[in-house]
Amino acid sequence: MNWKKILLITCWAVLISMIGAAVGYTILGPHVPLPYQYVEEQNSHKDSNEHSKDELSSTNESMSNEESPDHSSTTPETPSVEKEISESKDVPANTDTDVTSSSHEDESTTEDNDNKTEDEPNEAESAAPKETAELKETENHDSGTEAPQDNESSDVSTTVQSSEQDGQDHSDKPETMAPKEEEKETASPVESTPSATEPEVAAIDPSPFPKNPPVFSTEPSWKLYGQKVPAAEGRPRIAIVLTGLGLSRAATEAAIRQLPSAITLSFTPYARNLESWIALARSHNHEVMLDLPMEPLTYPSDDPGPQALLTGRQPEGNLNNLAWIANRGSGYVGMSAYMGSRFVTSERQMRPVMEYFKDHGLLFLDNGNNDASLVSSLGKSLGTPVVVNQRAIDQAQLSRDAIDARLVQVERIAAKNGFAIATGRPFPVTLERIAKWVSTVEQEGYQLVPITAVIDESSLAPSPEIPSSTAPNSSTIESN
Secondary structure, three states, rough: HHHHHHHHHHHHHHHHHHHHHHHHHHHHHOOOOOOOOOOOOOOHHHHHHHHHHHHHHHHHHHHHHHHHOHHHHHOOOOHHHHHHHHHHHHHOOHHHHHHHHHHHHHHHHHHHHHHOOOHHHOOHHHHHHHHHHHHHHHHHHOOOOOOOHOOOOOHHHHHHHHHHHHHHHHHHHHHHHHHHHHHHHHHHHHOOOOOOOOOOOOOOOOOOOOOOOOOOOOOOHHHOOOOOOOOOOOOOOEEEEEEOOOOOHHHHHHHHHHHOOOOEEEEEEOOOOHHHHHHHHHOOOOOOEEEEEEEEOOOOOOOOOOOOOOOOOOOOHHHHHHHHHHOOOOOOOEEEEOOOOOOHHHHHHHHHHHHHHOOOOOEEEOOOOOOOOOOOHHHHOOOOEEEEOOEEEOOOOOOOOHHHHHHHHHHHHHHHOEEEEEEEEHHHHHHHHHHHHHHHOOOOOEEEOOOOOOOOOHOOOOOOOOOOOOOOOOHHHOOO
């Protein structure tokens, strides 16, 4: 029976809400703003069309008024000129000839003007100066001031000449305006297509960081994002990689800004604002890598993180984690192993990883913690660029003397093998000793280079698979 009570309660609630809504509308209805209503844009188009039609009609009316000749203003020209000629009859004989000739010219010009007014809309303008001249002459006659006869004859001649000039000017105007209209018509198609002739301006990149290479490129990533290193000229090469960057802001900025560009910087995938750190490092011409967390022998006591590659997981799951790490940044040349002393010994897990590195053109830096690592053999068989760390300069002891001794060992390995690879962490003492060491290493006959400069490109061609028991390892070269 509970459902009946529930139904009754809901009905009462609905009824009360409807009554409240009705009361609220009656009280607050006029003050409540109406919702937004969409207004079609056709009204604006109609208004603009009506406005354009009004403008066209007004212009047509003005043109029709101008085209209709004002006969009232032009016809009185002949009697006024006849009055002037009749007044000039009292002039002596020496001026009669001039007046008669001017009168004949005046009559001919007035007849021409009468004929031209039917075709020219601007004749009314020429009549204005004539009427003003006639008014002035009549006022002079009424006041009783008689001007000399020579002046009267000159006035008549000037009025006739002005009428002739006005007629010539108006007759010339249509001829001069026609080519301008033709020029506008010929210029209009050129103006309508400016984009076809103007060159396209390339977009300017506002960022101070170096541009990324084109997406569709045949070169691997470690070459595209690597530095162009000068020739060694017989000098042994030393590459130093700082790992674990991005967690400490002060240490990361010090490594980027204070160390030379030949030092390679590797960032942890768990760092915040990883893209910004990578961009800042590349703006200082550092080669960039990402740390690849993998399962160590001491797992789970030493945990490499939630996205680490583990031997107890299926290879597909490890590839998903690898893809997540790879998508954390861009512009890097490869990845360096973080922990991973157990994972690098599993061929079932490492082979898909090395194939992923080969397909994406990335290099792999093995930290050298386990001599039984299969990284070198798999990289040689698949053609994946692989390098192996030979000294960790701050792993055994974190002191100035210990780090300096390790750097001396790195120099000896480079002198023996032609190159050496060392890694370090961004501890303040490590950054201090490296900064002091790089100031003199070039003078001692060594070449400090980024990590991509020690890759042997001749060994990247895929070779037949070699059993793991007989595969050569990097331990044959002097290392840890």
